[in-house]
Amino acid sequence: xxxxxxxxxxxxxxxxxxxxxxxxxxxxxxxxxxxxxLDDQINAVVDAGLRNPSTALNNALYVNQYNNYDLALVxxxxxxxxxxxxxxxxxxxxSPTLADVAASRHQVVAVAGLPGFxxxxxxxxxxxxxxxxxxxxxxxxxxxxxxxxxxxxxxxIALAAGALARAVMRRDLRxxxxxxxxxxxxxxGAEVGEVPAPxxxxxxxxxxxxxxxMVRALAERIEVEARGAxxxxxxxxxxxxxxxxxxxxxxxxxxxxxxxxxxxxRRARALERMSREIARMESLVRDLLLVAQxxxxxxxxxxxxxxxALVRARAEEFALEHPERRVEVDVAPGVVASTRGDYLxxxxxxxxTNVVVHTPPDAPVGVRLxxxxxxxxxxxxxxxxxxxxYGERPRRFQRFDESRSRxxxxxxxxxxIMADIAESMGGHLATAxxxxxxxxxxxxxxxx
Numbered sequence: 001x002x003x004x005x006x007x008x009x010x011x012x013x014x015x016x017x018x019x020x021x022x023x024x025x026x027x028x029x030x031x032x033x034x035x036x037x038l039d040d041q042i043n044a045v046v047d048a049g050l051r052n053p054s055t056a057l058n059n060a061l062y063v064n065q066y067n068n069y070d071l072a073l074v075x076x077x078x079x080x081x082x083x084x085x086x087x088x089x090x091x092x093x094x095s096p097t098l099a100d101v102a103a104s105r106h107q108v109v110a111v112a113g114l115p116g117f118x119x120x121x122x123x124x125x126x127x128x129x130x131x132x133x134x135x136x137x138x139x140x141x142x143x144x145x146x147x148x149x150x151x152x153x154x155x156x157i158a159l160a161a162g163a164l165a166r167a168v169m170r171r172d173l174r175x176x177x178x179x180x181x182x183x184x185x186x187x188x189g190a191e192v193g194e195v196p197a198p199x200x201x202x203x204x205x206x207x208x209x210x211x212x213x214m215v216r217a218l219a220e221r222i223e224v225e226a227r228g229a230x231x232x233x234x235x236x237x238x239x240x241x242x243x244x245x246x247x248x249x250x251x252x253x254x255x256x257x258x259x260x261x262x263x264x265x266r267r268a269r270a271l272e273r274m275s276r277e278i279a280r281m282e283s284l285v286r287d288l289l290l291v292a293q294x295x296x297x298x299x300x301x302x303x304x305x306x307x308x309a310l311v312r313a314r315a316e317e318f319a320l321e322h323p324e325r326r327v328e329v330d331v332a333p334g335v336v337a338s339t340r341g342d343y344l345x346x347x348x349x350x351x352x353t354n355v356v357v358h359t360p361p362d363a364p365v366g367v368r369l370x371x372x373x374x375x376x377x378x379x380x381x382x383x384x385x386x387x388x389x390y391g392e393r394p395r396r397f398q399r400f401d402e403s404r405s406r407x408x409x410x411x412x413x414x415x416x417i418m419a420d421i422a423e424s425m426g427g428h429l430a431t432a433x434x435x436x437x438x439x440x441x442x443x444x445x446x447x448x
Contacts, residue, residue, distance in 0.1 A: 325362060325363065352380065
């Protein structure tokens with residue numbers, strides 16, 4: 001059953017119950033008032049007779065006629081015989097008995113022998129009694145009619161209230177239906193655009209906003225999953241290609257050595273080439289493991305690292321190892337970041353190794369750590385040939401020019417590992433032309 005039908009039935013049921021309860025209460029009050037009026041009339045006639053027992057019959061008859069009461073006055077003799085003094089519009093269904101007289105001496109009662117009547121008796125002397133009786137049939141019929149009217153009115157009110165409630169809720173229900181259809185379409189994977197804006201109650205606006213947030217989050221998650229799947233597939237394809245080349249070389253030389261007949265020079269050359277390819281595979285595997293580690297938990301640093309001390313120490317070591325180069329070191333003190341020391345060490349190693357491998361031996365090098373308000377920038381630049389393209393995030397296995405090829409021993413992961421480490425620190429890596437004439441690698445990250 002749809003929610004609109006449930007709400008309408010609930011509203012109709014509640015309205016019906018309330019209307020019947022209110023009508024029944026009013027009907028009970030009105031019926032009690034009518035019975036009380038009849039009792040008051042009977043008591044008035046009896047009280048008139050009680051004031052003067054010697055003229056009780058005359059006084060009772062006078063009060064009945066004077067007030068135009070529609071009551072029956074019947075004299076009951078000691079023998080049990082009766083004599084009607086007045087004839088009401090509704091005659092008695094039977095004659096009252098001495099037992100009826102005895103039961104009604106002190107108050108107005110209803111007796112089994114006179115169904116549909118209320119009676120009270122009065123001693124008028126000489127052993128005779130006057131029975132004053134009033135018909136309750138008209139009251140009962142009126143009550144029955146009013147019960148019918150109350151029930152019918154309650155039903156009509158409930159139906160009218162249900163129709164009114166349905167009309168009032170129609171806009172909200174239509175808006176809710178549109179939201180349901182939209183959610184179903186999203187679940188089916190259809191391109192449905194923005195969430196429809198409902199013109200209804202505040203609850204529906206909140207529901208629409210919550211649905212919009214959910215859909216956006218779902219779309220972003222799907223996009224992230226799809227992008228991750230694409231990147232992973234590219235990574236797997238590139239990794240398998242990079243590993244296939246040295247494996248092919250090793251396999252070829254293994255087959256060659258297995259055949260025999262080679263002199264010592266060729267055997268030494270083959271073993272040296274195999275050793276070099278194996279070393280390159282080991283380096284590639286280490287890089288792949290590091291990439292997988294960074295992808296698994298890219299934003300969960302383990303320690304607070306003194307970046308200033310680490311950068312200064314590594315830059316000074318590089319200057320000592322390469323005295324032929326002019327190395328400019330400018331490190332701001334007191335820079336601390338949330339990262340891992342080995343990650344930052346690897347980033348510096350990759351940056352400086354690129355300088356050694358891809359620039360002339362006497363090319364100048366600059367290492368700077370600049371402190372800003374809430375962030376810091378690590379800059380490593382050189383005076384080499386630079387890159388053909390700047391500004392792009394380095395991709396895995398991307399080689400920018402012929403000098404950065406497999407023959408130099410590079411895996412194509414160095415720059416992308418640096419970018420991954422920068423992102424694990426909550427920052428990013430950028431490339432740009434250097435003032436020294438070559439490449440400038442800049443890593444910006446938040447400081448503690």
